[in-house]
Amino acid sequence: MSAAGTGTGTGAGGGAGRKPTLAVVGATGAVGTVMLGILSERKDVWGEIRLIASPRSAGKKLTVRGEEVEVVALSEEAFEDVDVAMFDVPDEVSAQWAPIAAAKGAVAVDNSGAFRMDPDVPLVVPEVNPHAARIRPRGIISNPNCTTLSMIVAMGALHAEFGLSELIVSSYQAVSGSGKEGVDTLREQIGKIAGTELGTQPGDVRRVVGDLGPYPAPIAFNVVPFAGSLKEDGWTSEELKVRNESRKILGLPDLRVTATCVRVPVVTTHSLTVHARFENEVTVAQAHEILAAAPGVVLYDNPAAGEFPTPADVVGTDPTWVGRVRRSMDDPHALELFVCGDNLRKGAALNTAQIAEVVAAELTAAV
Amino acid sequence: MSAAGTGTGTGAGGGAGRKPTLAVVGATGAVGTVMLGILSERKDVWGEIRLIASPRSAGKKLTVRGEEVEVVALSEEAFEDVDVAMFDVPDEVSAQWAPIAAAKGAVAVDNSGAFRMDPDVPLVVPEVNPHAARIRPRGIISNPNCTTLSMIVAMGALHAEFGLSELIVSSYQAVSGSGKEGVDTLREQIGKIAGTELGTQPGDVRRVVGDLGPYPAPIAFNVVPFAGSLKEDGWTSEELKVRNESRKILGLPDLRVTATCVRVPVVTTHSLTVHARFENEVTVAQAHEILAAAPGVVLYDNPAAGEFPTPADVVGTDPTWVGRVRRSMDDPHALELFVCGDNLRKGAALNTAQIAEVVAAELTAAV
Numbered sequence: 001m002s003a004a005g006t007g008t009g010t011g012a013g014g015g016a017g018r019k020p021t022l023a024v025v026g027a028t029g030a031v032g033t034v035m036l037g038i039l040s041e042r043k044d045v046w047g048e049i050r051l052i053a054s055p056r057s058a059g060k061k062l063t064v065r066g067e068e069v070e071v072v073a074l075s076e077e078a079f080e081d082v083d084v085a086m087f088d089v090p091d092e093v094s095a096q097w098a099p100i101a102a103a104k105g106a107v108a109v110d111n112s113g114a115f116r117m118d119p120d121v122p123l124v125v126p127e128v129n130p131h132a133a134r135i136r137p138r139g140i141i142s143n144p145n146c147t148t149l150s151m152i153v154a155m156g157a158l159h160a161e162f163g164l165s166e167l168i169v170s171s172y173q174a175v176s177g178s179g180k181e182g183v184d185t186l187r188e189q190i191g192k193i194a195g196t197e198l199g200t201q202p203g204d205v206r207r208v209v210g211d212l213g214p215y216p217a218p219i220a221f222n223v224v225p226f227a228g229s230l231k232e233d234g235w236t237s238e239e240l241k242v243r244n245e246s247r248k249i250l251g252l253p254d255l256r257v258t259a260t261c262v263r264v265p266v267v268t269t270h271s272l273t274v275h276a277r278f279e280n281e282v283t284v285a286q287a288h289e290i291l292a293a294a295p296g297v298v299l300y301d302n303p304a305a306g307e308f309p310t311p312a313d314v315v316g317t318d319p320t321w322v323g324r325v326r327r328s329m330d331d332p333h334a335l336e337l338f339v340c341g342d343n344l345r346k347g348a349a350l351n352t353a354q355i356a357e358v359v360a361a362e363l364t365a366a367v
Numbered sequence: 368m369s370a371a372g373t374g375t376g377t378g379a380g381g382g383a384g385r386k387p388t389l390a391v392v393g394a395t396g397a398v399g400t401v402m403l404g405i406l407s408e409r410k411d412v413w414g415e416i417r418l419i420a421s422p423r424s425a426g427k428k429l430t431v432r433g434e435e436v437e438v439v440a441l442s443e444e445a446f447e448d449v450d451v452a453m454f455d456v457p458d459e460v461s462a463q464w465a466p467i468a469a470a471k472g473a474v475a476v477d478n479s480g481a482f483r484m485d486p487d488v489p490l491v492v493p494e495v496n497p498h499a500a501r502i503r504p505r506g507i508i509s510n511p512n513c514t515t516l517s518m519i520v521a522m523g524a525l526h527a528e529f530g531l532s533e534l535i536v537s538s539y540q541a542v543s544g545s546g547k548e549g550v551d552t553l554r555e556q557i558g559k560i561a562g563t564e565l566g567t568q569p570g571d572v573r574r575v576v577g578d579l580g581p582y583p584a585p586i587a588f589n590v591v592p593f594a595g596s597l598k599e600d601g602w603t604s605e606e607l608k609v610r611n612e613s614r615k616i617l618g619l620p621d622l623r624v625t626a627t628c629v630r631v632p633v634v635t636t637h638s639l640t641v642h643a644r645f646e647n648e649v650t651v652a653q654a655h656e657i658l659a660a661a662p663g664v665v666l667y668d669n670p671a672a673g674e675f676p677t678p679a680d681v682v683g684t685d686p687t688w689v690g691r692v693r694r695s696m697d698d699p700h701a702l703e704l705f706v707c708g709d710n711l712r713k714g715a716a717l718n719t720a721q722i723a724e725v726v727a728a729e730l731t732a733a734v
Contacts, residue, residue: 166697170537170640172590172629176567187561194554194561199634200543202683222679223539223631223638225691225705230670234651234693243696256697260640260705262539264590265632267566271590273537273627275642284601303597312572312589324592326601329610330533330623338592338627 019047020083020360023106025097027051027062027071030179031088031111035349036064045357052078052085079104083363084356087111088349102139107363109355111143111348116245118142123248125149126354127296128156133358141355146347147171147227147238147261148245150270151339153320153346157294158287158335159250163279165333166256169242172264172271173227174311177343178214185213186265189220219265227261236261269311270343277334284325287335291322296346301325309340318345386414387450387727390473392464394418394429394438397546398455398478402716403431409720412727419445419452446471450730451723454478455716469506474730476722478510478715483612485509490615492516493721494663495523500725508722513714514538514594514605514628515612517637518706520687520713524661525654525702526617530646532700533623536609539631539638540594541678544710545581552580553632556587586632594628603628636678637710644701651692654702658689663713668692676707685712 024039026032032053039049043065051062051071058073072078074097079085085101087094087110094112101108115121115138122132123142133141144152150171155164175182189209198204199221209218217224228237242259246252256277264271291299300309301323308323321340328334341347391406393399399420406416410432418429418438425440439445441464446452452468454461454477461479468475482488482505489499490509500508511519517538522531542549556576565571566588576585584591595604609626613619623644631638658666667676668690675690688707695701708714 168535168642172539172631190557190561194557199679200682203680204682205679216673217677218679221633222677223633224677225638225640225675226670233696234668234670234691235696236670256695258642258695258697258701258703260691260703262638262640262705264539266588266590271592271629273592273629275535275625301601303593303601303603306583308592310584310589310591312566312585313570315567315571316569324601324627328623328625329600329602330625334625336625336627338629 019045020363021048021050021081022046022356023050023052023079023082023085023101024088025052025074025085026088028053028057028060029088030176031344031348034344035086035088035353036062038345038349038353040065042353042357045360050078050082076100076104079106082106084109084359086352086356088352098140099138107136107359108140109143109352109359110140111352113145113241115140116142116144117248123245124355124358125152125156125249125351126358127153127294128249129251130358133355134362141359143348143352143355144245144249145238145241146177146343147173147270147272148242148249149347149351150320150341150343151272151274152246152249153296154291154294154322154337154339155246155274155276156250157290157297158276158278161286161290162282164250164252164255164276165279166277167246167258168275169257169259170273171259171261172266173261174266174268174270174343175219175263176268177270181214183267185211185215186219186267189218190265193220215263219263221265224263225260227263266311267315268342268344269315269340270347271311271338271340274337274339275334276337277331279333281332282327282335284327287325291325296320297322308338311340314340315342316345317342318350320346386412387730388415388417388448389413389723390417390419390446390449390452390468391455392419392441392452393455395420395424395427396455397543398711398715401711402453402455402720403429405712405716405720407432409724412724417445417449443467443471446473449473451476451726453719453723455719465507466505474503474726475507476510476719476726477507478719480512480608482507483509483511484615490612491722491725492519492523492616492718493725494520494661495616496618497725500722501729508726510715510719510722511612511616512605512608513544513710514540514637514639515609515616516714516718517687517708517710518639518641519613519616520663521658521661521689521704521706522613522641522643523617524657524664525643525645528653528657529649531617531619531622531643532646533644534613534625535642536624536626537640538626538628539633540628541633541635541637541710542586542630543635544637548581550634552578552582553586553634556585557632560587582630586630588632591630592627594630633678634682635709635711636682636707637714638678638705638707641704641706642701643704644698648699649694649702651694654692658692663687664689675705678707681707682709683712684709685717687713
């Protein structure tokens with residue numbers, strides 16, 4: 001097994017028939033924990049699974065595929081004989097260590113924002129652009145932001161048929177997108193308000209919740225129209241990610257994309273309203289047919305029977321769920337949709353695992 | 368005082384110098400309660416304020432303008448000598464009783480959906496189309512739906528300058544828009560989940576919350592992309608109201624309007640993301656200037672200082688709050704905005720009170 005011939009100059013060696021070795025960097029974090037569950041459901045892909053974390057977590061034992069595995073400290077040596085290294089760590093840790101893993105011969109699959117817009121790093125969603133994973137001059141593949149991932153599989157399927165020209169997106173983002181601190185903050189604030197009559201007077205929620213945690217306003221009994229950090233012209237980093245990453249994944253550098261990102265008091269699963277405009281005319285019936293057949297998408301759209309996705313029903317599942325499909329009354333080229341995706345699964349760990357599997361298949365085929 | 372000469376054929380008589388008599392129908396309901404507070408803040412407009420409710424509430428005493436007033440039962444006689452009758456009651460009650468009040472000589476100001484799209488009933492937002500209140504062939508004026516009202520004052524101000532051509536709206540609607548039952552349902556569901564780890568497994572919230580109240584899915588720790596009832600082609604009544612009412616209020620029967628209405632676990636104050644396209648090119652600086660000067664609008668848009676509206680801060684206030692103003696990166700004719708408005712105040716009681724005051728001023732001037 002070798003990456004030779006893939007034009008990437010990366011990839012680890014290995015004997016014929018040997019299953020590739022996977023390293024999970026950040027195994028003890030929120031996404032890492034979900035990742036171990038996902039890897040346990042997909043037992044046949046990997047040979048050794050090596051768990052890597054910060055030195056303070058080294059020696060800790062975690063269960064994956066039903067077996068206890070001891071966590072090793074992040075170091076250059078930890079990447080010895082690794083074929084694929086997943087990174088579920090903060091941007092600055094990925095920025096430092098993914099190139100080290102690649103230099104040691106591993107293909108790095110990175111879930112941080114460190115490399116997503118690097119022209120020499122592909123940004124991959126296996127249902128949409130799996131081919132892009134093969135061209136990786138730096139030996140690194142990036143996993144998209146969770147908000148983009150919550151809709152892009154469905155948008156890719158519709159684009160393939162109708163030719164996407166514009167996306168106008170509003171998000172309803174879950175607090176687990178901010179990590180454990182986000183979830184803890186929501187639960188603590190809810191605890192202070194549950195059983196009270198708060199939420200009806202100016203500032204009453206703000207006065208009672210106290211610590212705002214990672215948010216610029218209360219998140220309990222509230223919505224917060226600001227996610228990420230402030231960038232040029234009033235846009236947030238999260239809004240620019242939706243724009244730039246959608247363009248890169250779809251291979252449409254001039255796609256019109258506008259997003260307004262809003263945090264809501266939901267634990268896990270991002271929702272988005274999407275106004276999607278296409279080159280071709282669309283019908284709801286055609287859109288239903290495409291979405292029902294698209295891998296990784298569940299069409300759940302029968303509002304007369306109360307069927308449309310909501311975060312509470314979608315959480316813990318793998319696909320992108322799509323409902324409330326309507327054609328704009330003013331524009332036969334435009335669809336309105338409501339989309340839900342688990343931001344910790346397809347939005348993070350699952351897509352990373354899928355990218356790693358694309359690479360594993362390539363490495364195995366190259367033997 | 369007389370409505371003669373207004374071309375409406377309605378309006379009550381009264382002696383010169385006498386302040387007009389107001390009837391509040393539905394005084395004991397959720398909006399009625401907010402209304403009594405608003406009327407107490409605006410003491411100088413009305414002479415007698417008569418409180419009317421269903422027979423089972425008759426005899427109850429409510430405080431308005433610091434005085435106790437006994438509620439009288441809804442009947443034809445209750446409208447005797449009334450100049451303006453506000454209706455904060457269900458559609459079918461308004462449909463029956465607003466024409467009776469008008470026949471008795473009162474101008475009916477109706478907050479239900481019964482007459483909003485009647486071509487012989489004006490739909491009025493005093494900051495946007497006060498002149499429309501004068502032409503009321505049926506003696507009835509309608510108050511718009513709360514979701515439309517949450518944005519229309521700001522949109523009217525921008526339209527006057529730039530010429531509106533399209534609105535694409537996503538809502539984040541509070542549960543008090545569903546009345547007391549909505550608020551009670553959210554609080555009960557939150558009470559069952561606060562202090563638990565629920566919200567991370569498929570269906571765990573749905574299993575625990577039990578009664579869904581007025582909603583088709585759990586509302587605690589969730590968002591529900593369905594408000595109102597199902598109409599043609601997958602649209603909800605709430606989404607069609609935003610479209611049809613915006614067109615009527617702005618006097619733009621061909622305005623392109625698309626809405627996706629989503630309920631969120633917020634007690635009071637609707638929020639909306641708005642993509643607004645104009646005939647003319649726009650800049651954020653111009654939009655800021657217009658919004659800062661617009662009556663009934665508060666511009667609150669300095670995200671670098673953490674300043675943008677959220678429901679928790681806006682609840683209990685009168686204006687439409689606007690923040691996160693950005694110009695689309697792809698379209699110099701389009702603005703993105705985040706708008707919040709208290710759905711019980713400007714979204715219901717306040718606008719009704721303002722319409723009634725427009726009529727009161729007309730009746731007084733006509734003496």
